[in-house]
Amino acid sequence: MSTEQRPYRKVAYYPGCALEGTGHAYNRSTKEVGKALGLKLDEVKNWNCCGAMEVKNIDPKIQTYLSSRVMSIAANEMGHDVVMAPCNGCYHNLKKADYDLKHDDESRQVVDRISSKAGHSTYEAGQVETIHALDWIKEGIGEKELRSRVKNSLKGLKVANYYGCMYTRPRHIFPEKDQGPGSESTSQPHFMDDLLAVAGAENVDFPLKTACCGGAHTLSDSDTSTLLVLNILRAAEAAGADVIATECPTCHSGLEMHQVRAEKKFGYKLEVKILYFTQLLGMALGLSPKTVGVHENVSDSMPMLKQKGIA
Amino acid sequence: MPIHEEHLIRPENLKTQEDLVIDGIDVSGHWSTFIESRVVTDYNEALEEEIAALPGGEYIHRCWQCGSCTNSCTVNEVNPDFNPRYWIYLIRMGMESELLRDKEIIWQCVSCNKCTYACPRDVVPEGVMKATAHWLELKGHTPKSPSMVFDEVFTEQVIQTGKIEEGRIIRSFFKRTGQELMQDWLVEMVKRLVAKLPVTLLWKMGLANVLRPRTSGWAGARDAIQDYVDEKNAEHRKALRLDELVELAKQEAKPGQQMAAE
Numbered sequence: 174m175s176t177e178q179r180p181y182r183k184v185a186y187y188p189g190c191a192l193e194g195t196g197h198a199y200n201r202s203t204k205e206v207g208k209a210l211g212l213k214l215d216e217v218k219n220w221n222c223c224g225a226m227e228v229k230n231i232d233p234k235i236q237t238y239l240s241s242r243v244m245s246i247a248a249n250e251m252g253h254d255v256v257m258a259p260c261n262g263c264y265h266n267l268k269k270a271d272y273d274l275k276h277d278d279e280s281r282q283v284v285d286r287i288s289s290k291a292g293h294s295t296y297e298a299g300q301v302e303t304i305h306a307l308d309w310i311k312e313g314i315g316e317k318e319l320r321s322r323v324k325n326s327l328k329g330l331k332v333a334n335y336y337g338c339m340y341t342r343p344r345h346i347f348p349e350k351d352q353g354p355g356s357e358s359t360s361q362p363h364f365m366d367d368l369l370a371v372a373g374a375e376n377v378d379f380p381l382k383t384a385c386c387g388g389a390h391t392l393s394d395s396d397t398s399t400l401l402v403l404n405i406l407r408a409a410e411a412a413g414a415d416v417i418a419t420e421c422p423t424c425h426s427g428l429e430m431h432q433v434r435a436e437k438k439f440g441y442k443l444e445v446k447i448l449y450f451t452q453l454l455g456m457a458l459g460l461s462p463k464t465v466g467v468h469e470n471v472s473d474s475m476p477m478l479k480q481k482g483i484a
Numbered sequence: 485m486p487i488h489e490e491h492l493i494r495p496e497n498l499k500t501q502e503d504l505v506i507d508g509i510d511v512s513g514h515w516s517t518f519i520e521s522r523v524v525t526d527y528n529e530a531l532e533e534e535i536a537a538l539p540g541g542e543y544i545h546r547c548w549q550c551g552s553c554t555n556s557c558t559v560n561e562v563n564p565d566f567n568p569r570y571w572i573y574l575i576r577m578g579m580e581s582e583l584l585r586d587k588e589i590i591w592q593c594v595s596c597n598k599c600t601y602a603c604p605r606d607v608v609p610e611g612v613m614k615a616t617a618h619w620l621e622l623k624g625h626t627p628k629s630p631s632m633v634f635d636e637v638f639t640e641q642v643i644q645t646g647k648i649e650e651g652r653i654i655r656s657f658f659k660r661t662g663q664e665l666m667q668d669w670l671v672e673m674v675k676r677l678v679a680k681l682p683v684t685l686l687w688k689m690g691l692a693n694v695l696r697p698r699t700s701g702w703a704g705a706r707d708a709i710q711d712y713v714d715e716k717n718a719e720h721r722k723a724l725r726l727d728e729l730v731e732l733a734k735q736e737a738k739p740g741q742q743m744a745a746e
């Protein structure tokens with residue numbers, strides 16, 4: 174397949190709230206990687222919050238509406254059929270909304286009603302395909318082409334790839350996963366591993382790829398979250414990782430926050446660094462650490478990156 | 485008989501006698517521990533229906549008690565008392581008082597959906613946990629959990645403006661739960677962050693606090709969502725017979741007036 178014929182060359186981009194706040198470095202590095210690879214992002218106009226982890230606990234159908242509005246704008250006002258969301262929460266919610274609208278009459282009625290009262294066209298299930306930043310790069314550019322663009326190999330860097338909960342669970346909202354060779358797996362996800370391996374990194378055998386970081390209760394049950402994050406950080410160190418690669422702003426800031434909290438409150442100091450996979454990929458493509466926002470992370474990776482000859 | 489798997493029985497229901505003689509035979513030692521027998525009389529037969537009426541609880545009736553949810557549960561690993569399978573059992577049996585013993589921890593479900601992934605019956609145990617936590621609060625068995633306060637602060641902001649701004653959410657959350665905002669670990673985190681950031685970006689982040697991010701033209705959506713929320717709240721109150729309960733409590737509180745009315 175020639176590069177131009179690949180899918181996802183130009184997609185609607187839904188950054189979501191976190192990428193305008195704590196996940197700013199992820200937003201920046203995603204855009205920069207897109208630019209470097211010639212993949213176009215067309216930001217969803219006047220988007221709203223997808224409902225994150227919270228709104229569904231008040232009422233799941235409000236969440237379905239919120240997510241559907243984003244997809245409605247992408248499809249009906251901008252004419253897109255693919256929405257790319259780099260945040261696991263957004264990605265998950267858009268997928269779930271699409272699933273619910275396909276399978277549940279009541280969800281359809283509620284969304285119809287709120288959309289018409291709010292004065293915009295209703296989103297119909299299937300109008301757009303929601304993809305993650307991982308799909309976007311993996312499919313949009315392909316591993317072969319990506320390999321040829323690596324200018325600054327991540328050779329010698331040991332990476333633990335952390336995918337978290339929302340990227341794979343619950344399984345039924347991701348019908349395209351677990352479809353055999355080439356597709357993503359919900360039990361052993363590997364898209365991020367694949368991309369970083371192409372960039373030269375050495376992926377360690379990391380058993381907690383889809384463990385939970387307690388992100389939903391980062392502030393409301395901090396001790397549990399710290400404990401869960403500690404498990405993840407320790408497992409990564411035990412596997413010999415220099416860095417944990419993340420693909421979600423909530424996971425990423427959860428790991429960073431509770432790494433600090435574990436140190437301050439419980440006296441556990443763990444050295445493993447935390448970087449977005451787009452930051453690692455960007456540096457492999459020859460972008461500077463600054464361009465991909467390494468200085469915006471809480472976790473200070475610069476000395477490690479310098480020592481490895483990457484920065 | 486010695487009791488196997490003693491850890492499965494609550495300590496207060498185990499009775500051990502030091503020197504026990506029954507019918508002239510000394511049975512102390514190995515044979516002296518008994519399980520307190522108990523009779524459950526306070527069933528709430530409507531319990532399953534009430535949970536099923538709340539969002540997330542819809543599929544509780546499908547459970548066949550395989551235990552895969554508890555087996556895969558993230559929080560169970562940290563706290564063995566966190567047991568979704570068991571709570572689903574109690575709810576379906578109507579054993580309300582037994583369920584209430586664990587009321588302080590049910591809200592701790594982190595929504596990781598490992599249970600949903602593992603459940604062979606599509607019960608969506610994660611949803612049942614949320615519905616149960618909600619039920620406990622609506623019925624007044626527990627005060628609002630910190631997690632619920634967080635969800636409310638968050639949802640209110642989304643409904644009002646269409647978007648959220650994390651700094652503002654964190655501030656409102658600490659305020660509503662009466663916690664100190666300047667937690668030492670948060671301060672430490674901000675310090676580490678600020679040490680590396682260029683001034684222009686700090687400026688922008690500061691401005692986000694003042695110029696609240698919002699979705700323009702959101703008023704229509706805001707009102708439509710609010711209507712829906714009000715309607716749903718009324719439905720939930722009805723399903724849990726909350727208004728009846730409130731009425732009953734009022735009557736009991738004012739016996740004098742009731743007599744006068746008669």
Ligand code: SF4
Pocket residue numbers: 546547548549550551552553554568569572599602603604605606607608609
């Ligand atoms: S996994 Fe499903 S069927 Fe099995 S006990 Fe849990 S809720 Fe019931």
Ligand code: SF4
Pocket residue numbers: 553556557558559560568592593594595596597598599600609610613
């Ligand atoms: S969603 Fe809740 S109940 Fe289910 S496994 Fe995760 S923490 Fe346990």
